[in-house]
Amino acid sequence: MAAFRLPRECIREIDKVCSAFLWSGAEMSSKKAKIAWGNVCKPKTEGGLGLRNLQEANNVCCLKLVWRIISNRSSLWVQWVDMYLLRGKSLWTATQRTNVGSWIWKKILKYRDLAKSFCKIEVGNGTTTSFWFDNWSTLGRLFDVAGERGIIDLGISKHSTVADAWAGRRQRRHRVAILNEIEESLDSQRRNRKETNDIAKWKGKGDTFQTKFSTKNTWNNIRLSSPKVPWHKGAWFAHATPKLSFCTWLAIHNRLSTGDRMMKWNGSASGNCVLCRNNIETRDHLFFSCSYTSTIWAAIAKGLWRARYTTDWSQILVCVSDQSQDRVESFLIRYGFQATIYTVWRERNGRRHGETPNTAATLIGWIDKQVRNQITTIRHSGDRRYDMAFQTWLQARA
Incomplete structure (x- = not known):
């Protein structure tokens, strides 16, 4: 993707393969997706998994090729492009309807409209800056401002550089206000002329233009x-266990195959909670309004959450997302929350498939062991910020 603009159908096929693998592993089933691929490819801060959208990544790579043509005059590839494809003209004036260049060259040319808003030129001697098509003045690209008529009225050739516009002409007065503004901008740039090379800049963070x-x-x-x-x-937080975070992510999106969702897919399916057998199994019931799971949640969370303890799903999410808490306590709250969700969901699935039920005390023991093992792993990793985690956990469990 760093060298070519991939066909869109190719990218769609790759996305299908990636999606099938994410949701079904080696089985490669395309029918098991729980969340749309477009949402999966969003950053984690926006509710996705942080996977990169291939089409967006390919667009960025093609924009980088445009940037190289504009900025990297010493590159052998750019020199070849300039000699055989551009033939001394500006990239912005090259025509797409031509037999010159390959398929990928024509695709690169299509990215120029997108690249216009990203590129800006800091004029030095003006010898490599297109007067009409580079963004060098405070007015923006002058061709967009004045059009074909402006080229005639100003008497400056379409292929002129800024240095060419400076040479052999003086400032004129026009009836059209925008042409006078262009004249003033050109004259101002002439007065500030430097004997250094022109510098290409690209839009970065916060709409600031940078040389890289x-x-x-x-x-x-x-x-x-x-x-x-x-x-x-x-x-998503430091030292989280991926499978626990992934299960929690699905639960937050309400995409776990709970009883109420199964009833929507299959009207004859039973939607009752297999843990308490008293209510329809919804996400909010399972975590943690169910009499069985609320017992487990109380044993794990009450000591840590204290006055904030609740079984309401929305309030739990607010608490685990609070960034103002102590680092160690915050980690234990989040990790205990995720370990409980994963363990309860595994028990629920086991019962749905006829496995022997486990008591709440057994699940509490599993969760406790999971948290202790993770604390030990952190200690062995050398992260000293969590040295008090074991002591805090034991006090909460006492």
Whole structure:
């Protein structure tokens, strides 16, 4: 993708393969997806898994090729492009309807409209800056401002550089206000002329222009962003266990195959909770309004949560996403929350498939062991910030 604009059908097929593998593993079933691939590819802060959208990534790579043509005059590839494809003209004036160049060259040319808003030139001697098509003045690209008529009225050739516009002409007065503004901008630039090379700049973070191309900032500028979700810190945090975080992420999106959702797919399916057998199994009931799971949740969470303890799902999400808590306590709250969700969901699935039921005390023991093992793993990793985690956990469990 760094060298070619991939066909869109190719990208769609790759996305299908990736999606099938994510949701079904080696089985590669395309029918088991729980969340749309577009949402999966959103950043974690926006509710996704942080996987990169291939089409967006390919667009960024093609924009980088445009950037190289504009900025890297010493590159052998850019020199070849300039000699055989552009033939001394500006990239912005090259025509797409030509037999010159390959398929990928024609695709690169299609990215120029997108690249226009990203590129800006800091004029030095003006010898490499297109007067009409580079963004060098405070008015923007002058061709967009004045059009074909402006070329005639100003008497400056379509292929002129800024240095060419400076040479052999003086400022004129025009009846059209925008032409006078162009004349003033040109004269101002002439007075500030330097004997250094022109410098190409690319839009970075915060709409500031920099001399380097940033893949991350360009991606953030071209993609369609979504609002940040308030719960992402509760799902993704340092030293989290991926399978627990993934299960929690599905639960937050309400995409676990709970009884109420199964009834929507199959009207004859039983939607009753297999743990308490008293209510329809919804996400909010299972975590943690069910009499069976509430016992487990109380044993794990009450000592840590204290006055904040609740079995209401929305309130739990608010608490686990709170970033103002102590680091160690916050980790234990989040990790205990995720371990409980995963263990309860595994028990629920086991009962649905006829396995021997386990008591609440057994599940509490499993969760306790999971948390202790993770604390030990952190200690062996050398992260001293969590040295008090074991003591805090034991006090909460006492």
